Amino acid sequence: MSDKVNTDVWDEDRLVSLLKEGDEEAFRVLIRKYQTRLFNIAYGITLEREESLDIVQEVFFKVWQNIHTFRKDSALSTWLRRITVNQCLNWQRRWKRRFRWRHQPLEKDEWDAPELGTDDYHPGKLYDKKEIEKVVWENLNKLPEDARTVFVLREAEGLSYDEIADVLKIRRGTVSSRLFYARKKLKELLKNYYF
Amino acid sequence: MKKNHDKCNPLLLNRFFDQELGPDEHARVSKHLRDCPSCQKALRENQSLSALVADNFEKTVSGTRFDHIEDNVLERIRNDRIPWQIKLKSLFAPKRLLIPAGALVAIFILFFSLVKSPVPVSGPSAIINSFTGDISSVIIIETPESRQTIIWFNETADNKAG
Numbered sequence: 361m362s363d364k365v366n367t368d369v370w371d372e373d374r375l376v377s378l379l380k381e382g383d384e385e386a387f388r389v390l391i392r393k394y395q396t397r398l399f400n401i402a403y404g405i406t407l408e409r410e411e412s413l414d415i416v417q418e419v420f421f422k423v424w425q426n427i428h429t430f431r432k433d434s435a436l437s438t439w440l441r442r443i444t445v446n447q448c449l450n451w452q453r454r455w456k457r458r459f460r461w462r463h464q465p466l467e468k469d470e471w472d473a474p475e476l477g478t479d480d481y482h483p484g485k486l487y488d489k490k491e492i493e494k495v496v497w498e499n500l501n502k503l504p505e506d507a508r509t510v511f512v513l514r515e516a517e518g519l520s521y522d523e524i525a526d527v528l529k530i531r532r533g534t535v536s537s538r539l540f541y542a543r544k545k546l547k548e549l550l551k552n553y554y555f
Numbered sequence: 556m557k558k559n560h561d562k563c564n565p566l567l568l569n570r571f572f573d574q575e576l577g578p579d580e581h582a583r584v585s586k587h588l589r590d591c592p593s594c595q596k597a598l599r600e601n602q603s604l605s606a607l608v609a610d611n612f613e614k615t616v617s618g619t620r621f622d623h624i625e626d627n628v629l630e631r632i633r634n635d636r637i638p639w640q641i642k643l644k645s646l647f648a649p650k651r652l653l654i655p656a657g658a659l660v661a662i663f664i665l666f667f668s669l670v671k672s673p674v675p676v677s678g679p680s681a682i683i684n685s686f687t688g689d690i691s692s693v694i695i696i697e698t699p700e701s702r703q704t705i706i707w708f709n710e711t712a713d714n715k716a717g
Contacts, residue, residue: 391625420628496611513609540569
């Protein structure tokens with residue numbers, strides 16, 4: 361794997377035209393540029409680390425298969441986010457059908473253990489940090505799918521209302537109301553912990 | 556809060572927090588915030604929630620290994636790399652054209668099935684030219700509708716050569 365790829369020097373037009381030609385280096389750039397951002401969206405919606413990684417892989421593969429259909433009506437990032445959200449929602453629907461949705465979403469042993477002797481290594485602090493993380497994700501999971509998706513796009517990606525509306529193909533007013541609902545609900549759910 | 560627009564409006568406050576208000580509305584909410592402790596509190600809660608969630612995302616990302624994504628995707632791409640399929644797909648990419656194109660083909664088929672094929676006119680044909688060489692012979696025949704050229708090769712000449 362080459363580590364010399366500088367993703368910043370590839371402007372979108374050039375990247376898209378090389379992707380359409382099937383240029384492997386362009387795909388490498390695309391993956392490095394967007395994998396973390398798409399993972400954030402996928403994780404925010406599915407709350408499953410491994411599934412989110414699989415979803416991100418699937419998104420890039422779909423891009424490879426369908427890049428010729430991309431006509432620059434929207435930004436490449438919007439297109440990628442849209443595919444990611446759709447993949448996540450499809451994934452969720454599959455899980456719901458199998459009655460396995462809403463199982464324990466947090467990976468219990470997959471966080472970085474602090475080093476012995478550092479300030480972070482204090483049993484009380486460890487519990488708090490883990491607890492905070494757990495409570496936030498668990499309550500995010502309690503939000504309805506549509507509100508959670510809008511909330512994740514706003515908080516994880518920092519998208520504007522117009523950008524979110526573009527990704528989800530909904531109205532700007534709907535974005536505003538879903539976001540308001542998501543925050544209100546989360547604040548209620550987390551009231552005993554933070555607010 | 557005498558005027559109606561000075562009343563607390565959580566939805567507007569939410570848009571204010573997201574910097575999604577126009578200048579006038581922004582100024583109005585800013586003014587309202589100066590004298591409204593409950594809206595100030597709501598704004599602080601939004602900020603805390605946002606920071607908390609952002610921190611959680613950051614932690615999750617930092618605890619995730621992404622290096623295998625690139626390898627796996629590129630491997631799948633290499634396995635899938637069949638240029639003619641992609642070309643074929645791109646040919647059919649504009650799906651919105653498929654229906655009109657299909658309709659056009661149907662109209663053509665219908666048209667030609669309804670229109671009677673021209674009745675062949677029987678008439679005299681004439682050999683207008685012919686010549687024979689060592690290897691092949693040519694004959695040109697003219698009918699009322701067309702002129703046809705027939706060429707044939709002399710196999711005997713081939714056998715002799717062989």
